[in-house]
Amino acid sequence: MIIGASGHGKVVADIAGKLGAYTEISFLDDDLEKRVSGYRLLGSVQEYGKWIDTHEFIVAIGNCKIRSEIQRKIERDAAVATLVHPNAVLGEMVTLGAGTVVMANAVINSASVLGKGVIVNTGSTVDHDCRIGDYVHVAPGCHISGAVSVGDRSWIGVGSCIVNNVSICEECVVGAGAAVIADIERKGTYVGVPAEKVIHGRRET
Ligand SMILES: CC(C)(COP(=O)(O)OP(=O)(O)OC[C@H]1O[C@@H](n2cnc3c(N)ncnc32)[C@H](O)[C@@H]1OP(=O)(O)O)[C@@H](O)C(=O)NCCC(=O)NCCS
Numbered sequence: 182m183i184i185g186a187s188g189h190g191k192v193v194a195d196i197a198g199k200l201g202a203y204t205e206i207s208f209l210d211d212d213l214e215k216r217v218s219g220y221r222l223l224g225s226v227q228e229y230g231k232w233i234d235t236h237e238f239i240v241a242i243g244n245c246k247i248r249s250e251i252q253r254k255i256e257r258d259a260a261v262a263t264l265v266h267p268n269a270v271l272g273e274m275v276t277l278g279a280g281t282v283v284m285a286n287a288v289i290n291s292a293s294v295l296g297k298g299v300i301v302n303t304g305s306t307v308d309h310d311c312r313i314g315d316y317v318h319v320a321p322g323c324h325i326s327g328a329v330s331v332g333d334r335s336w337i338g339v340g341s342c343i344v345n346n347v348s349i350c351e352e353c354v355v356g357a358g359a360a361v362i363a364d365i366e367r368k369g370t371y372v373g374v375p376a377e378k379v380i381h382g383r384r385e386t
Contacts, residue, residue: 182236184226184251186210186217189300190241193282194220196266197239205236229255237262239280240298245334245352249316252280252298261297269301278315296333314351341376 183190183197186208194217197206208215208222209229215222224231229238237260242248252261261279265271269283272290278297283289286304293307296315301307303321311325314333319325322340329343332351341359343349349365356372356379365371370379378385 182207182209182223182229182232182238183220184209184229184238184240184255185242186212186215186220186222187242189243191217192284192303193239193241193264196264196282196284197262199267200264203237207236226251229259233259236260239264239282241282243300243318245316245318245336248280248298248318249334252316256280256297272309284321290327302339308345320357 183193190208194206197203206220208217208220209224209226210222211225238255239262240248240252263277263279263281265283266285268285269287274292275289277295280298281295283301284303287301288306290309292309293311295313298316299313300318302319305319305321305323307313307325308327310328312330314331316334317331319337320339323337325343326345328346330348332349334351335349335353337355338357338359340357341355343361347361347364350368352368353365354370355361355376359372359376360374362375371377372379
């Protein structure tokens with residue numbers, strides 16, 4: 182049962198189908214008008230209890246805060262799936278928390294530990310010995326070098342790069358195409374090469 186019938190949910194459904202492990206793949210979404218072609222939308226999110234004895238669940242919502250709120254609620258009652266696309270590569274001793282999704286052509290190298298509800302999106306790499314917190318979203322085409330730590334609910338924007346051995350605190354946004362070359366210790370949005378904090382819509386000088 183996939184929670185969130187949007188574009189991201191569609192990709193998650195595709196992964197679940199390719200794994201061949203599920204007899205039924207359906208959706209819940211609070212917008213009952215939404216449609217994912219080829220799949221049924223069975224009800225709103227708050228109705229999830231109807232399926233807890235028969236289904237595994239996964240929250241397919243890109244927004245880190247919303248994904249964390251929903252997963253934290255449903256995981257008290259229901260089994261939460263972890264999905265890895267058949268064309269993703271996982272190194273030795275990699276661990277993935279419940280609700281984590283690893284998409285096509287992603288690579289996670291040895292001994293990295295990913296928390297709950299993480300998204301490693303299409304074609305991203307997470308190198309060796311990283312610590313990726315709960316409900317982090319690594320957007321498509323990011324490269325996270327070795328021994329990087331990313332705090333809970335941070336969003337690493339499309340095509341960004343993080344050099345090795347840096348630490349990013351929780352609830353940060355790293356903008357599209359940014360290069361993070363030093364630790365980020367304050368929550369906020371960071372853009373550019375090298376990445377700088379954005380304050381009130383302006384880059385910090
Ligand atoms: C960073 C981001 C979240 C925008 O944040 P925002 O708070 O709305 O910021 P604004 O658009 O008001 O821009 C603020 C400033 O940062 C700059 N900026 C915004 N995004 C930037 C980026 N990715 N790279 C460089 N500069 C950027 C703006 O030009 C502006 O600069 P200025 O103050 O010199 O005029 C967004 O631009 C972004 O990069 N999102 C990532 C999207 C993504 O990864 N999607 C994948 C979905 S799976």
